[in-house]
Amino acid sequence: MSEPFEPVIIGFTCNWCSYRAADLAGTSRVKYPPNIRLIRLMCSGRLDPTFVLKALAGGADGVLITGCHPGECHYLEQNYKTLRRFTLLRRTLAQFGIEPERVRLVWASAAEGARLAVEIGKMVEEVRALGPLNWQGVIADDGDPPIAIYHPQSEWVQGVAA
Amino acid sequence: MSPERIGVYVCHCGSNIAATVDVEEVALWASEELGDRGVVVARDYQFMCSSLGQELIEADIKEQGLTRVVVAACSPHLHERTFRTACKRAGLNPFLCELVSIREQVSWVHTDRAAATEKAMAVVSGGVERVTLHQPLEPLHVPIHPATLIVGGGIAGIQAALEIADSGYPVYLVEREPSIGGHMAQFDKTFPTLDCSACILTPKMVDVGGHPNVTLLTWSEVERVDGYVGSFTVTVRKKARYVDESVCTGCGICTEKCPVRVLDNTYEAGLGYRKAVYRPFAQAVPKYPVIDRENCTYFQRGKCKACQLFCPTHPKAIDFEQKDEILQFQVGNIILATGYDLFDCRRIPQYGYARLANVFTSLEFERLCNAAGPTGGKIVLRDGVTEPATVGIIHCVGSRDHNYNPYCSNICCMQSLKFGHLVKERTGAEVFNFYIDIRTAFKDYDEFYQRVLEDGVHFVRGRVAEVTDAARLPGEEGKLIIQVEDTLLGKQRRIPVDMVVLSAALQPRQDSTEVAYTFGIACSANGWFIEKHPKLDPVATMTEGIFIAGACQGPKDIPASVAQGAAAAARVLGRIHQKELALEPVRASIIAERCSGCRICNNLCPFNAISYDTARMITEINPALCQGCGTCVAACPSGAITGTQFSNEQVLAQLYGLLLLNVSSGPVQQPQPALVPA
Ligand code: FES
Numbered sequence A: 001m002s003e004p005f006e007p008v009i010i011g012f013t014c015n016w017c018s019y020r021a022a023d024l025a026g027t028s029r030v031k032y033p034p035n036i037r038l039i040r041l042m043c044s045g046r047l048d049p050t051f052v053l054k055a056l057a058g059g060a061d062g063v064l065i066t067g068c069h070p071g072e073c074h075y076l077e078q079n080y081k082t083l084r085r086f087t088l089l090r091r092t093l094a095q096f097g098i099e100p101e102r103v104r105l106v107w108a109s110a111a112e113g114a115r116l117a118v119e120i121g122k123m124v125e126e127v128r129a130l131g132p133l134n135w136q137g138v139i140a141d142d143g144d145p146p147i148a149i150y151h152p153q154s155e156w157v158q159g160v161a162a
Numbered sequence B: 001m002s003p004e005r006i007g008v009y010v011c012h013c014g015s016n017i018a019a020t021v022d023v024e025e026v027a028l029w030a031s032e033e034l035g036d037r038g039v040v041v042a043r044d045y046q047f048m049c050s051s052l053g054q055e056l057i058e059a060d061i062k063e064q065g066l067t068r069v070v071v072a073a074c075s076p077h078l079h080e081r082t083f084r085t086a087c088k089r090a091g092l093n094p095f096l097c098e099l100v101s102i103r104e105q106v107s108w109v110h111t112d113r114a115a116a117t118e119k120a121m122a123v124v125s126g127g128v129e130r131v132t133l134h135q136p137l138e139p140l141h142v143p144i145h146p147a148t149l150i151v152g153g154g155i156a157g158i159q160a161a162l163e164i165a166d167s168g169y170p171v172y173l174v175e176r177e178p179s180i181g182g183h184m185a186q187f188d189k190t191f192p193t194l195d196c197s198a199c200i201l202t203p204k205m206v207d208v209g210g211h212p213n214v215t216l217l218t219w220s221e222v223e224r225v226d227g228y229v230g231s232f233t234v235t236v237r238k239k240a241r242y243v244d245e246s247v248c249t250g251c252g253i254c255t256e257k258c259p260v261r262v263l264d265n266t267y268e269a270g271l272g273y274r275k276a277v278y279r280p281f282a283q284a285v286p287k288y289p290v291i292d293r294e295n296c297t298y299f300q301r302g303k304c305k306a307c308q309l310f311c312p313t314h315p316k317a318i319d320f321e322q323k324d325e326i327l328q329f330q331v332g333n334i335i336l337a338t339g340y341d342l343f344d345c346r347r348i349p350q351y352g353y354a355r356l357a358n359v360f361t362s363l364e365f366e367r368l369c370n371a372a373g374p375t376g377g378k379i380v381l382r383d384g385v386t387e388p389a390t391v392g393i394i395h396c397v398g399s400r401d402h403n404y405n406p407y408c409s410n411i412c413c414m415q416s417l418k419f420g421h422l423v424k425e426r427t428g429a430e431v432f433n434f435y436i437d438i439r440t441a442f443k444d445y446d447e448f449y450q451r452v453l454e455d456g457v458h459f460v461r462g463r464v465a466e467v468t469d470a471a472r473l474p475g476e477e478g479k480l481i482i483q484v485e486d487t488l489l490g491k492q493r494r495i496p497v498d499m500v501v502l503s504a505a506l507q508p509r510q511d512s513t514e515v516a517y518t519f520g521i522a523c524s525a526n527g528w529f530i531e532k533h534p535k536l537d538p539v540a541t542m543t544e545g546i547f548i549a550g551a552c553q554g555p556k557d558i559p560a561s562v563a564q565g566a567a568a569a570a571r572v573l574g575r576i577h578q579k580e581l582a583l584e585p586v587r588a589s590i591i592a593e594r595c596s597g598c599r600i601c602n603n604l605c606p607f608n609a610i611s612y613d614t615a616r617m618i619t620e621i622n623p624a625l626c627q628g629c630g631t632c633v634a635a636c637p638s639g640a641i642t643g644t645q646f647s648n649e650q651v652l653a654q655l656y657g658l659l660l661l662n663v664s665s666g667p668v669q670q671p672q673p674a675l676v677p678a
Helices: A018-027 A049-057 A078-096 A113-130 B023-033 B051-064 B076-089 B103-107 B113-132 B155-166 B182-186 B197-210 B253-257 B297-301 B306-310 B362-369 B412-427 B445-455 B512-519 B558-578 B631-635 B648-660
Strands: A009-014 A036-041 A062-067 A103-107 B006-011 B039-045 B068-073 B097-101 B140-143 B148-151 B171-174 B214-217 B220-228 B231-238 B261-264 B272-275 B325-331 B333-336 B340-342 B359-361 B390-397 B430-435 B458-461 B464-468 B480-486 B491-497 B499-504 B506-508 B546-548 B580-583 B588-590 B610-613 B618-621 B641-643
Touching (some): A018 A113, A018 B103, A036 B113, B006 B023, B039 B051, B103 B113, B333 B512, B362 B412, B390 B480, B390 B491, B480 B499
Parallel strands (some): A009 A062, A062 A103, B430 B458
Antiparallel strands (some): B261 B272
16 A cells, blocks of 8 residues: 555544543644544443444444543443443454454543543554455455454454455 | 535634635535535635624525534534524524534644545534434423422531522421431531531521421431422431420420430430430420430330320320321422531541540540530540540541542541630640641631641641550550651651540441432442532532532531532522423433333433333333433334434434545445334
């Protein structure tokens, strides 16, 4: 590839903490790469894991899920539910043959604009290193489900399709 | 082709946006490329939020018949209301307007103009897709019942009750002890003015007790709260007093005649005695006594009835057959003022409380000082006669200590200074204060500190390691020795004293989590009730209609508790005056035909908005209780729950829009009406 790969990352934010953190990053003019596009939800608990899958299927190379710190959710405890769903989602992604690193969860309070910016920067770099989400390599031509096994310690062991 | 007629407005924000984003280009792109997505006009303008900018939108709505509006400007937290109101003025439902941020989230955080412009386009396209699926919404109006429930009859609750009752609205004041007054009733003097606590408190107690608008329910506890802001149904258990309040005159003869003496662990903090039929203190409000079943000879052994025998009223006010009563009433708002518990000093064994006789807690010391207390206000050792010649006061016992409570209890510095002053004044004893930092931050507090310094009270900076009675050096026999590292001298010191006072931490009530659960509010990790906003909304909670005041929100002194009580009352009064409340229509609702009654969502709601209808075998959501977080929407496996303003379709449409401009990957597929079963 001649041009460096620019990943597209979808970020889900909650209305009360992480979206405000993003606002704060703006008002304090902290810079981060433009590869992330944010969607505002009322709470990270609103995040249906299918949103993440749809984003990946629709062309995003990574998805960042953000919310209030545990114990600080505006709706008391909903981000704990996010955490549970996230854990399951990562496992599901691995089974689909997607590097789980493409989806990550970051807690950011409304005061942590700078930190959110740093996290976004890190994620963009890491997804860039992973390369584009390569569905062609994973999904067989006949549309059969992928036979790919993810080894957390080693790399990809790809199935027949590869 | 979209049936909607969408207007897109891209703001320059002076140069705030225009410097990094090619605003004209974005507007041009939107009108050319998003035409088949429904965009009929796309403009850029210097300041969209100015009145001219708003008029631009209004004119387009009227002249071009726009059905949706997307504004690309600053954060929705800043100007969402502005643009919604503009749409409303032009006759468009305000919820059909979407504000997307290209300032805080694009121009201010990126430097590459081309990349920023492309991202701005993506953001606009996300907004266009989303707004297409927006529904016109109306705010939810709920009527506000004029009555208010106040839980906790300490000074904060009393203040709130008086403010509301004086304004002419009914108040139910529920207190679980036999009398209102709270901790303040136990204190002797209040810092920094050294007013007598009872002298300033009792008039207020009497006012509340006799107020025509106040229904006082002491010896009572709230069992259940149903409903939502504006119309809560409260269930209160009024415990049996075994005294008929309609007959009792409060003469006190029963108490006098009762043969049982009981150690009073509540009001007298274990230093004094009361009878089995008792009023916690002389000025108690209400004046009716309570029979303590556990210690009453009649209840335990079946005979005695001395109180009833001597009761002078006709018929007798003492009623051994009385039962707990369950009361139910309606209120519109609730104020929680449940106060605090004192730290149990036995948890720090090296300080010797409950092992070494002359180690006292701060509350015990208050009772010692109190003229109405067990010693008549004489500061004496546990033997009841000897005046101490030296007193050590230890600050921060159980506070600012990661083994117990990490927070500062706020009042202990001033309280310890006050103790030092009282000891000096009443006994002339030498006083040592052992402190970590002296925190005297409020009005006249530091002046009081200076005054205590002038009194000749000694201050030793350092956390006390141990209080022991094991004498090692001459002069230590028979004394309590305080072992401390004096961090200003940089030396270990052993200071022998006669009496030790532990300034114990304030802690959340031990049942605060259950109380929070009953009322549907949250506790912090430490257990204090959480306010809606720590600075800007300190007395409201995340649950509409529930307010908090006083030390239940965090350690607080009397002035702050009073201020919060009054503040909470003001908030409630504002509500009552409006007669109804408009709630944001961001809510979840259930499509009954799709609900399979699986109940997966039932446990997800912390606001108790979700309930299960056993007859219809489906789940229901109460819109007035729902706060709109959407967690249940995300959980429903059959797509039966939708969230207004944040439906699956809307979020996915925005996602599609955002990915429309996707340089790296192949073509994007049209979003499926995902997650919705056919
Ligand atoms: S509101 Fe931020 S995670 Fe719930």
